[in-house]
Amino acid sequence: MQVAVSRTRLGRAALAACGVSVLLAPSAVAAASEPGTPGGVRGEVVTVTTVKVGAPGNPAVAVVPFTDAIYRTCADAPSDTSGCLMVGGVRDPYEIGEFEVTVGQWVAFLNTADRRGRDPHGLYDRSESSSAWPKYGPIEFSAAAADGHHYTVAYPEWADKPYGFADFLKAARFVNSLHNGRLVSRQSGVRDGHDYVSYQVELSPQTERGMYDLARPDATRAQDSGFVVPSQDEWIKAAYYDPSGGGTYSYWKYPTNPGVFGDGDATAPAPTVLDPATGDVTNAATQPLASYHASNLPAPSWCPGQVQPVTCATVNPFGLDPIAYRMLYQGSLSTVGQARTTSPWGTLDQGGNAVEWTDTITPPPAGGDSARVWRREHGGVSNAPAYQMWPSAVGLQPQDNPFFSHTYPWLGFRVGVIGDLGPCAP
Template structure:
């Protein structure tokens, strides 16, 4: 198995995984000796589970951004739909994260990539702390902590929630850390018709080069094999493309169910209800289900039990008055996977929870700054309606949107694997 080039530590370990010399870590998330890292630097260990996506060469469909339809081709779109684009077609098999990257995984990355707590690459903002933002602050920073321990999950309940303050450059650095890391083990499993791979990786502190050379603002994939931020087409195919032919032109309207194009939100999944102090999903038996803000219902929301509800309802780092704050910030991110409704390929939370980055570069919108690099985003969000879960919800943002990094707590990502990622053969 070649997850990445054998010139990297992860590639060498991938070869070892097919033999007998695999070093097993004590547990996921624990710090282990960095024998595979430059200078013996210790890296945190993360476990990433991916869903396998097959049916290579599937047909794409046409979408007009944020409209309630898909088309066999853009020639079939309504007259004047100059912004129609074809999405969802992928030529090769690949893998995509079963879940969004969690706060615990991101903290492990922070303590590996920024052991000294100096943050030269802007990986952390004070608005992410529980003291600055009691309702949404999931990560605390301590300048006095020992190297490798400056960052911590703010409250235990946050550990298994999506990391929600990502820009693309943060996502790319996480992927580079995986790409340059040391593979400890790889396992395969199935659930019904779904196939999964589970990677246990000691993260690398090398974040600036790997799958993405971040010396280039418009960085694209540097290799054909390894960990990636999924492309827009990879993301959409995993979320909507039904290899059995369900939906419309084999595409579902939601990542949770086929739905009916043209019916607004009538066939949308039910919205999650979150435990008020833990953020766990309490109505998982209701299916299909997704974390989004359904029309006429409260947004899914919670406040860490260690914080007084009145503080969560009013305290914010922007000085917004309680009424404006309540209107702008309603939905919360729930525990990953607990909505339980799978996409056609076995992923979870591609509908709802956090909006997610892709690595697809796109022209800016009308009036957008052409000097900046814009990338596509996708997925529902717990603070927005069902339309955000449609295949046509092809959002875009500058990859380094500092404003969003300060003010938007619902922007995450999941990782993918491309190339020769099949199980080891004897």
């Protein structure tokens, strides 16, 4: 037993030293039961997939938040605008998740990081349960379950949907669990002209330090190599920058197609249509495609087939009356990847589905709480119009907003990888 533990620790030390990095895909999640982690049980294993993003040192582009334009530099932006940002330029190659982190992967993390079901870090909220929120609750919690099994996917249909109740600190803890974990396997390949890496990683219960030292509220990357929450520039480059020079100044208007800046939503992708009982995309033959709420059309929506539609339409954890509830909560998250339309680098769902965290710290907006740490978000959302998918849709939120974690079921993340991981590959 001591030899097995020692080998595991040595393996983890080597993994951390090499900056082993991982990214998420809609994949099977398997539990392991061999000795290794504290308590004599290993963490769960997740299979994750990244895409490689090259063209190091690419030019940035200027955006004015939430406007339908891009510029070569902020000096080219109209003089009567404010808040111009240079975005999308990244000095080094990196990897980013092909997909958003899924509910199945998050449940595997919960059962590793909170084996005893005590939730000391606020990783779970009751509004995430299907009983409290039939339409949006993807995860069940059972206090009576055995250690390592307190959390389960509410219905099978949720397993490959994006996890949508994230704040930045949750995302950072997931990344730390990957960073401190054990690499089981690594495979590289090419698909449709894009470079992919598939990893199997045994998650670690160690979540407070790794890539991010969460003892610091303004935690930034502590290592030069390993798992990360992508920065705003990394996220934008993967979504919009076309190394072949397409689009405007080599940037697309949408993560799904070049579009035309200045035409509103005229060249936006088509919206997904979802199976009403499973959330699977039924119109994938229509391209380009994204899960968002197009003007004058219903938002993509589904209700688990095990639940009566009237229950999904009325029951909510806030006591909202049915009319107000239908107005505020329309769009649903769809199965990851099924829209099929890729970004210039091969990612999926960067346009539409869940809004996603980045690790970029930013000043608060005018009137915002300056005592809190604010970070950038990006990505469009299934209950919002096409403009949320523009490069200029550089949103921001406090990194630990408990109100959003309780009431907003469309906020997720994907993982990034920095550094040269080649020497560590098995």
